[in-house]
Amino acid sequence: MKKPLISIMVGSDSDLLVLSDAVKVLDQFGVSFEITVSSAHRSPERTLRLVHNYYKNGVKVIIAAAGLAAHLAGVVAAHFPLPVIGVPLKGGALQGIDALYSTVQMPPGIPVATVGIDNAKNAGLLAVQILAVADKALEKKLTTYKKALSKTVEEKAKKLDAVGLKQYISEK
Amino acid sequence: MKKPLISIMVGSDSDLLVLSDAVKVLDQFGVSFEITVSSAHRSPERTLRLVHNYYKNGVKVIIAAAGLAAHLAGVVAAHFPLPVIGVPLKGGALQGIDALYSTVQMPPGIPVATVGIDNAKNAGLLAVQILAVADKALEKKLTTYKKALSKTVEEKAKKLDAVGLKQYISEK
Amino acid sequence: MKKPLISIMVGSDSDLLVLSDAVKVLDQFGVSFEITVSSAHRSPERTLRLVHNYYKNGVKVIIAAAGLAAHLAGVVAAHFPLPVIGVPLKGGALQGIDALYSTVQMPPGIPVATVGIDNAKNAGLLAVQILAVADKALEKKLTTYKKALSKTVEEKAKKLDAVGLKQYISEK
């Protein structure tokens, strides 16, 4: 088994389903990772211990996902010198705006690379892009991935042309 | 010198002016306190060390004030079993809404007693009220304080009656 | 039966279910409390009468929960010299942002210790923390509670490691 380059931390196990989108991307790109549950507030010592271990063990990027007053990514970033990706989650009355502001509005000196609300897929992709900066094979896969994205759109457009709007909508 | 019962932590020294409103209240009620600068993100180890020392030394309430993605109060509350009061600060483009959400929307299990944006005076008063739960002398002072608040309003109303609206406004 | 130290006031009986989270916490910590329905707007005299009676009878903390233009906590705080905890509730088109602003943005002089939207559990915990300032037994329970929170997270993480992500999600 490869040593993980990416660690995914989720503030609560109820967030694991959303994060499985990041897991799929990392699997798809063949990037080694680990995933665990740890809360900035309910298990703060564990969180710090994990971050320090990750760093010691060669983890290069941490993806941290939390909802509400989402402090996890910021707390991780305070202790980790390499990139931290924050995924604000949607739970609660404010629909994730609280998590977005809590994640992205970090003070100067401690950045968190924030992706969209619940957008774990983009967190996974961003982690891959970061590793690809020094990994030509990954970079190539990303170029291929971009082309595939475009191709998928074109195929949908072709199908729409072929079957017409009504038929297309009814099949969805 | 009395051992401090209240500790005030500010995320940045540029916030000290706002926090001086809390200091005035604590002085006015004769409550011992200390105040320092420590950031959840830029000096995370110092922040934890302080919180553990405060607790060991008998601090009963911590007031934590920060702006932007204001994690300070939440991080303090993760490590402190007694009441933590959060003061969201107004700095930055979002005018303190980011700090408010980051402070008040804590996950179940780790409360932060949040006051209004930039409202350090109320943070000081809330700390006094908390101590007053078991301190009859403080409780009495709070009752007197409430009466004085009301009296001040009545005096302004009396003056308004006496001098009339135009004169009153022009004197302000 | 012990004299209640905490009073919970809810603006409407439709809010009682949310508040039962606060009740559970107070029960769990063995803190005596009472709970009632009273509206700042529909039963204003009753509300004031209750607050004055609570104070006379030795209540130390009031938890006030309301939705929409949530004035209950503020009105209670205007008449009660000890800590008032406000729980903004989510009902209505604005999803609790109205209640949050109405509860937390109190004028200088009259604080309300505000917790997150619908977060009655944190209101209960904050009330316990306030009493614990002068109650070593409660303080100890809070320390134990914090450890249990952390332990629960660790157990979930262990289970995730053991069964893997897919299995873990499917069991939820």
Add this chain to the structure above:
Amino acid sequence: MKKPLISIMVGSDSDLLVLSDAVKVLDQFGVSFEITVSSAHRSPERTLRLVHNYYKNGVKVIIAAAGLAAHLAGVVAAHFPLPVIGVPLKGGALQGIDALYSTVQMPPGIPVATVGIDNAKNAGLLAVQILAVADKALEKKLTTYKKALSKTVEEKAKKLDAVGLKQYISEK
């Protein structure tokens, strides 16, 4: 001196300048009024005493203006059976959105007739309109007022046509 039909209550004497727009309207329409300072939170007993006196003395409409968690209009409405007009004020970090939500989102059963943020002029006019429902002379004045509003616009348009855009802007 005529007995006042309208009472204006402001939560803080710093709001008096904004409220002078309401005063001007009431003067212009020859409606008797009184104005005073009273806070829902800092002078709650005075506020209730005033409201009960106003009602006993024949006041028909109360205009209540406050900022932040603006409870004044709601508290007044809880004790006054006739129309209460709320003016949310702009002070503080949230620019009056807090005051707007705190004023307008009243629970079913206790309405507050809310006007725009800082729009004391409209509060005055609405009070006049309410009295005009049973006062033909006032109603006529309102019809005349509406025509004058329209005329003022037409005169500005005429001037713009006459002097041209550049000149018009430079003269402002």
Add this chain to the structure above:
Amino acid sequence: MKKPLISIMVGSDSDLLVLSDAVKVLDQFGVSFEITVSSAHRSPERTLRLVHNYYKNGVKVIIAAAGLAAHLAGVVAAHFPLPVIGVPLKGGALQGIDALYSTVQMPPGIPVATVGIDNAKNAGLLAVQILAVADKALEKKLTTYKKALSKTVEEKAKKLDAVGLKQYISEK
């Protein structure tokens, strides 16, 4: 049949259900009214014609309810010299914030008495309060109504005391 004193205008027939809360209040207080559908945008001439007829026929207060860019109340107020009550409705992606701002933020000179989002009950009550300014019988009914509101709360509180929280919640 009595000549209507209140007219209710709804921007779309899909809003009629919400408005039935206003209708119930007016029925309960025995106030004569009429209700119709007319849009500021889709039937603008009809809207103006109605407003002018209402005025000619002695209508004293118009309740106008609309969603989205809710112009109906403002357009009505531009043509009606007596009180116009605006009810912002919740339909659409912005959940009624658009309708609230479109209704309450009227320019100086043309007030709309705005109630909470979807709060047609309060619109009905406010209309009754306005008529009560010159109608002692209605005023008395409002005082009775206020007492009944308070009594209902007290009865719920009594029941809660009697059956306990668990039972109370389960019966709802």
Add this chain to the structure above:
Amino acid sequence: MKKPLISIMVGSDSDLLVLSDAVKVLDQFGVSFEITVSSAHRSPERTLRLVHNYYKNGVKVIIAAAGLAAHLAGVVAAHFPLPVIGVPLKGGALQGIDALYSTVQMPPGIPVATVGIDNAKNAGLLAVQILAVADKALEKKLTTYKKALSKTVEEKAKKLDAVGLKQYISEK
């Protein structure tokens, strides 16, 4: 088959259902159009190629619909000298506010004619109005359309008068 004057571009095929409201309008007015799927981000080259082809082939107006960080309309407008209509879509946690701001707040120099969130019908109508500027037959149809809108409202009002509120609501 007529050469299309209008092109509808949707960022994702999951938006096609919403856009079918625009299609219905264009069909109703007999305006030739085409519709396709293309993303500003996932198929950027295709998007540009389409825009340049549309222009070359005589398309006069492009309707671009997207959700989230809705860049499609802006990207299209950067390359198309004639009118671009933007339809912000509601998908995602922010309910379309993100898409609205991303569509309407274009920098000076590159306008996007923005309609309401998910309001594809108005996008279709606006496209027709733009063509009608130089097409008397279309202009006439629009005048007829406006009259029909008004008539529909009047018919509903008549039915409401005839059957009464209760019956009307129950039939919906």
Add this chain to the structure above:
Amino acid sequence: MKKPLISIMVGSDSDLLVLSDAVKVLDQFGVSFEITVSSAHRSPERTLRLVHNYYKNGVKVIIAAAGLAAHLAGVVAAHFPLPVIGVPLKGGALQGIDALYSTVQMPPGIPVATVGIDNAKNAGLLAVQILAVADKALEKKLTTYKKALSKTVEEKAKKLDAVGLKQYISEK
């Protein structure tokens, strides 16, 4: 003098300065226009009279600009079958969000082509684009305009390369 094809209506003469950006664009493209002041609320009859006259006299596009509860564009669109461009203005506590929502969230059936807050320049350009749909000379000018926009950016970039960042900033 040419018959105007575009009419600009501003809700208040204090908005004329912002609208002069639209005027400059129309002058630059040689499009005939007229500009006047008229309020949806303070001069409603004048507003309708103008709209009907504009239509009769061959005006093809109306630009309507207003702040607060900005109903002007919607009211104009209710009476005008050709394109109406709405410019939400920034005045007031809500910084133009109220005007944006009041302008863009029109009900299905009555579109307003909305541009960004205070973005009168884009309103002017959109009006030109609309006319250009059937005016080859204007279309050509727009293509030239787009190229000039791009060229200006390139010149700034060249200067930045030449003088360096420090110098460039200091010269601004």
Add this chain to the structure above:
Amino acid sequence: MKKPLISIMVGSDSDLLVLSDAVKVLDQFGVSFEITVSSAHRSPERTLRLVHNYYKNGVKVIIAAAGLAAHLAGVVAAHFPLPVIGVPLKGGALQGIDALYSTVQMPPGIPVATVGIDNAKNAGLLAVQILAVADKALEKKLTTYKKALSKTVEEKAKKLDAVGLKQYISEK
């Protein structure tokens, strides 16, 4: 001169001052970079040409900063397979909320690593962190940087202890 690893693109030359915070960080860490002005909307072809050239020339990270409907980072990310950092800028009535949403809420498939509003310093640091993933010397500098951040806080705290709050505030 070293080949640039980082490219900074700003949507308008008026943003250069804000971006100089990113430039300072890159200089401080000795990372080679270039900076230019290019708009997604006003110079779209130039923007694409630059992105493709950057990629060909070995640029590893692009920092893209824009205000309003900030499409620049998204457009760049659509064409660049490696990490793109987005800096939402504060200009305009919405104070940067528009730019934040337009930058962070990217669709799945095309991430933008978003930092806080106007927080160019964090954009620079994040770029350095990304390069440090495969550059031990940079990683070491980041560790040193983190320590220096913490030291600065401690020195401020020490000074506050030494001179006292009043003196400290007055010297700022």
